[in-house]
Amino acid sequence: MKKSLLSLVFSLAAVSASAWAAPATEQFIALPSYRVGSYAAGGTGFYGGIIDYFNLVNLGGGVNGVKISWEECETEYNPSRGVECYERLKTRNGGATLVEPLSTSIAYGVIDRLATDKIPMTMIGYGRSDAANGKVFPYVFPLITSYWNQAAAMIKYLGDKSGGMDKLKGKKIVHLYHDSAFGKEPLPVLEALSKQYSFDLIKIPVTPPGSEQQSQWLQIRQANPDYVILWGWGVMNSVAIKTAQRNGFPREKMLGVWWAGSEEDTVPAGDAAKGYSAMTFNTPGNYPVMDEIRKKLYDTGKGNLADRSRVGSVYHMRGVSAAILWVEAMRAAQDKFGKGKPVTGEQLRWGLEHLNVDDARLKAIGAYGMLPPVKTSCEDHEGSGAVKVQQWDGKKWNAITPNWIIGDKALTRKLLEDSSNAYAAEKKITPSCAK
Amino acid sequence: MKMNEPEASFSAATGRQTGPVILDLKNISLSFGGVKALTEISFDVRQHEIRAIIGPNGAGKSSMLNVINGVYRPQQGEIVYRGQTRRNMDCYAAAKSGIARTFQNIALFKGMTVLDNIMTGRNLKMKSNFLMQALYWGPARREEIAHRVKCEEIIDFLEIQAIRKTPVGRLPYGLQKRVELGRALAAEPEILLLDEPMAGMNVEEKQDMCRFILDVNDQFGTTIVLIEHDMGVVMDISDRVVVLDYGKKIGDGTPDEVRRNQDVINAYLGHNCE
């Protein structure tokens, strides 16, 4: 006990000492990651992708000569440990300038602290959708697409699939969801759209973790719907696919949220997953940037993933995309606040708010088509809202929609305004664009 | 037959003045599943007397006590206590109306100190509610201290001052028995039920215990019902003796009467204790 206490004192001394360290020469990013526990598979892939791209940029001399540095901290996907990690990392190396916890509940635990700490947080494809309103959430960036736009896009896709939105009339769509904040997030959009296009929406919750879904799928079988939206996470997804097969429900009629659209979700389901499709904000495939990562990192043993074959997997690609956008934000910030020196969290926030990653830029990066063009602004911290649908052929994912799908953004925008303003009222924030 | 008994009587055996009947058990029968533990047992206890229940092992002595203070509920019979007739007792009512007891195999609260164990004996006398106690303020404080004083008297009486703050788990058997008696006394009972208070004690310990029992009886005027195997003890200190065998009453009366009772002798032939 005495010993551990001692080492504790040391470690904490170290931590607090680093609080007033010299101004950084590197761009420091906080990565509260999770590489153990239920969601480790996703965590390793995503953070692996981020770190791979960082290494790649650093090999190329960094961002205008500014090297990127980062530190990981194990959260085990647990909110209180996540908060501890955030608090610990934020003061390291002259202060973190960006944080990405890849966990809704950790993001919630951190969200109130960001503005005071002046550290921007990205929520790539998760978290509260209304955070896209920069007037209320100046430091929060649900980049690329939020759950609401995704839900809208899903319905759009299902509409096209059944030959026009009007054809949705009278169709039965099951929303099979993870019974939690995450699973309930899209309900406002889905309900609104089901009124608009008069399809009936059947909501069936699955108790987390969802390792048993016989009853849900029997209900589905009885309802005999046209489509099943699988809004799942973790083990729930593979079990859903398996159970669908067990109950003879065609996987082709299933459409997963993007957290139900990775190798980690289909591989465990084995052959049952053939023909299953899911949303994505990355077009599966190979890209120059991935080749570079393979060549420059994995060939020289600098790769972050233990298993090289996971390079370019869904989570890895998602990580790379996140890192790409961050690096672009750093460039934007440096363009405004001075090239060649690291930017502060505040300045990086500005950069994230003035992203303009168009196809030309993506070509230059070697990621053309890998992610949709992203253009952010104070009103729109999301910057795109475009998604694709991918299908699992038993070996890998293939895009089945040639171009990016965008749902009814007018609707989502309205919901977004209402909800974020309600939040502002609750928290007594006066919405305004940060300078 | 009890109708025309005198209100008070004089016990020949011990020369002790005993009062009117305060506890009267009328044909009590108790059984677990099929097994009969007690069959139609009747006897009474007079105020201030020392009443012994004897009998071979498994005769149902302990069950008898358990019936008296409501641990077991007899299937038939009734219990008249202080003129009030009940089908059966329940622990709370029994304790409330002044019945305290000790157990054959000690039932102390092992994790607590001697003092705390004895203090629990007074729980029914503590009135202040838990909020007051949480604040340990005013009346609650005064009450706690008042009761502490009482318990210290008992501790002095039982000569266990030295082990006041010791967890009972650590005490030797004999002392534990003594502490258990203390806990029972703390309730200032009307009737004290003692279940083999001297089992497993050496001679001195037994003598001490006898002394305590007699002192309790004449200092506090407490009525005592005790189960004991040591015939010697029983015969000296008790006014009247009930003899049970296989759950049936085979004898009841003064020690001498019982000694001469043929059934009792038969019952005891072979396995006479000591």
Place this chain on the structure above:
Amino acid sequence: MFYREAGQFKTSYEADGQIFPIRQDRIALAVLLALALALVPALASPYMLSAILIPFLIFSLAALGLNILTGYAGQLSLGTAAFMAVGAFGAFNFVAHVPGMPILLAFVLGGVSAALVGIAFGLPSLRIRGFYLAASTLATQFFVVWCLTKIPYLTNYSASGVITAQKIVILGYAFDTPERKYLLVLAVVAVMALLAKNLVRSNVGRSWMAVRDMDMAAEVIGIRLMRTKLLAFAVSSFYCGVAGALYAFAYLGTVEPEAYSLDLSFRILFMVIIGGVGSVLGSFLGAFFIVLLPVILNVLAHGLALPTSVASNLELMVFGALIIFFLIAEPHGLARLWQIGKEKLRLWPFPH
């Protein structure tokens, strides 16, 4: 060595009955509190305050709550997080729906609602014992979280079931900085710990321990099991409820019901076991240990320049191993180690 009882004669039962009979203990505690109140906020880094000390205090309170139930009254429970959730969402709703509700009162009311739920789910304890009861308390865990996700009113109709704890303002004074939050939490915890200490030394506490040690005998001396057990559930849940409210208001800020998961219940139980069953001090030691151990391991493991996933897995393994080690080394918890140390000090330099 200055740790001596010698010369401190108790001349009254009153003196003997105080919380800390030994003068040095009283002084030590006073000093400790003074430090915690004055020095710590001044010196500790914001990280220390908002990431270590605040959660440590909050978890201590929760552990204290569970310890009252499990350690003193002997009722094993795995539903702690649920009671914390009730406290948090209770407090949130009182503030949200009752205009001008003082925040501290809201915490208390949150605790009270937790206590009521505690009583309801404590009823089975009258018939069920040991692990049957423990496993049954899981019903509380899952049912409460389910209710919170299902009943929109409880989350103030937020679509996703996430609540954002309101700002803590007392008499116009906003507790918004880590220092202020820390001081608030410290005050609440200190007071409640004191009350708990009094309670467990009082008649109520004795009745709890009596029921724990031998419920039959307790019944025979007139302790009413039902009352005693339910009171234990109520008080315990109240403490957990307040802890839960602090967890939401002073620590996490925005919470979803999942933040109060079974995992949290287990962590609290750990604190009680490692710290010391049936010891107020133990609750604090346990919380300290369980809050800090992962952090230390994390710092150390990632100091070793290992691949992060290896480090993280090692961290988990060491955590598990250490828990086993401590249970083997001192099954009665850190509190007992502390006590033994004190005994030694008292007799030093003459053992026996």
Place this chain on the structure above:
Amino acid sequence: MNINFFFEVLIGGLLSGVMYALVAIGFVLIYKASGVFNFAQGAMVFFAALTCVGIVDKFGVSLWVAVPLTIVVMIVLGLLIERLVLRPLVNQPEITLFMATIGLAFFIEGLAQLIWGSQVHRLELPIEDVPLQLLMDRFNILVSQFDLAAAAICALLVTALALLFAKTKVGRALRAVADDHQAALAVGIPLQRIWAVLWAVAGLVALVTGMLWGARNGVQFALTFVALKALPVLILGGFTSMPGAVVGGLLIGASEKLAEVYIGPYVGGGIEGWFPYVLALLFLLVRPEGLFGEKIIRRI
């Protein structure tokens, strides 16, 4: 109400119940003989399954090679646990032992992912997990043939264990220990060796469970959660009764499915999480000793 559908739900529930029973048996084995509530059972299930597929994937050997290897590993693991964790803790209060097994669970989970990595794996057993055509055509009732096979395996396992307990010398010793440690010691049964054997057996049960659950859900960390599914079964069936575990499993499985399908929709669904617990609880209130536990007479 559509009767076919009712039967479908019922059968589906019963078969899921079998899967729960499988896990419960692991708990009962240990608890019965050593009074340890082994929370690490879930972790062991995960470890077993992951080791098995890990061997297959890493060394490209067939399942028939991997399984025996895993059996050896699990036996060793069981023995180590008994020696290093439980023997030093003998005669400690149940709660302490329980906590130790939680610590153990952390350790095993870390170990598993340290050795085999955090990726998820598929596990294909020879039996495909599709509805049984025959029943489909006849009564339009869906029954997974995999689940039927699982049920058969479970039955085999239970009989095997029953035989082990009834016929072998070790088994008799086990029962003796289960009935009364002291007495067992008195008649010179080597308690610790018996416990070692027991943990080895528990390891095997974990393997079977892991293979079946793994094939059903894929081999991933979430296998550790199956423990939660077993707890209500244990409350209902009693911690010490093998038949209790099976019957309890079936009851819980069937009732939770029926409840979810027929009550769920009226209360917003997702009640499976707590319903089994509440059910078991209500049952306990009526019968505190559980389904097959013998009546408790509190003596003093």
